[in-house]
Amino acid sequence: MRLTIGWLYPTKMNIYGDRGNVISLVQRARWRGVEAEIREVGIGDRIPGEVDIFFFGGGQDQEQIAVAADLTGDKGAWLKSAVEDGAGLLSVCGGYQLLGHEYRPHVGERLPGIGLFDLTSVAGPERFIGNVVAESEWGELVGFENHSGLTHLAAGQAPMGRVKVGRGNNGKDGTEGARYKNAIGCYLHGSLLPKNPAVTDWLLSAALERRYGRADLAPLDDTLETAARSSAQARAVATR
Ligand code: GLN
Numbered sequence: 001m002r003l004t005i006g007w008l009y010p011t012k013m014n015i016y017g018d019r020g021n022v023i024s025l026v027q028r029a030r031w032r033g034v035e036a037e038i039r040e041v042g043i044g045d046r047i048p049g050e051v052d053i054f055f056f057g058g059g060q061d062q063e064q065i066a067v068a069a070d071l072t073g074d075k076g077a078w079l080k081s082a083v084e085d086g087a088g089l090l091s092v093c094g095g096y097q098l099l100g101h102e103y104r105p106h107v108g109e110r111l112p113g114i115g116l117f118d119l120t121s122v123a124g125p126e127r128f129i130g131n132v133v134a135e136s137e138w139g140e141l142v143g144f145e146n147h148s149g150l151t152h153l154a155a156g157q158a159p160m161g162r163v164k165v166g167r168g169n170n171g172k173d174g175t176e177g178a179r180y181k182n183a184i185g186c187y188l189h190g191s192l193l194p195k196n197p198a199v200t201d202w203l204l205s206a207a208l209e210r211r212y213g214r215a216d217l218a219p220l221d222d223t224l225e226t227a228a229r230s231s232a233q234a235r236a237v238a239t240r
Helices: 019-030 061-071 074-084 197-212 223-238
Strands: 002-008 035-041 053-056 088-092 102-104 119-136 139-153 161-165 178-180 183-186
Touching (some): 002 019, 019 197, 119 223
Parallel strands (some): 002 035, 002 053, 102 119
Antiparallel strands (some): 119 139, 119 161, 178 183
């Protein structure tokens, strides 16, 4: 069995350890004997048809300008149709914001999003920086946030979770991220997946199920992952 990971804008949207998510997807697939190939998709590149799981990292406002322009039109529509068809996707912070309807940075024009998630984001007066613990369908997730964007989900748009520690989407309604089909959006850098292997395995299982009609992922020894997670959880609660 083999999976293709589509890494969107690796040179522009890759901060606070985001590349660790791609490494985690590939390694946890390989540990189960599943071949995993990374296809990088940059500005002006076509999105390959065979991608099973997309990763879209974060980036500063400056980087988001070029990426938003590149996603406008066919490319964004293509990405949306892949998710509609069941492709997996993990997006973080700046990437997550551009999968909504728009992001309004502090300076400059509004940046159109592709409208995969029913939400909008606008740069707020304060930067949310710190450790996060969020309740989710995968249990408690731990991560790190660093954003000025405030994200508001439209009625009916499911969040990815609810913050226990940290500010999340907007520091007010307690929501964190967004969910749609096999797509996840969140503000969790760190990177997210190495310390939250349940999410990695969920993305891998959904992708194998879609491509091969079955997803028997053998359990792994997650002693290190669990230790890293518990220490991050303790630190988050201590610095709340
Ligand atoms: N530029 C966006 C913001 O400030 C995203 C930042 C990020 O990806 N960490 O909200």
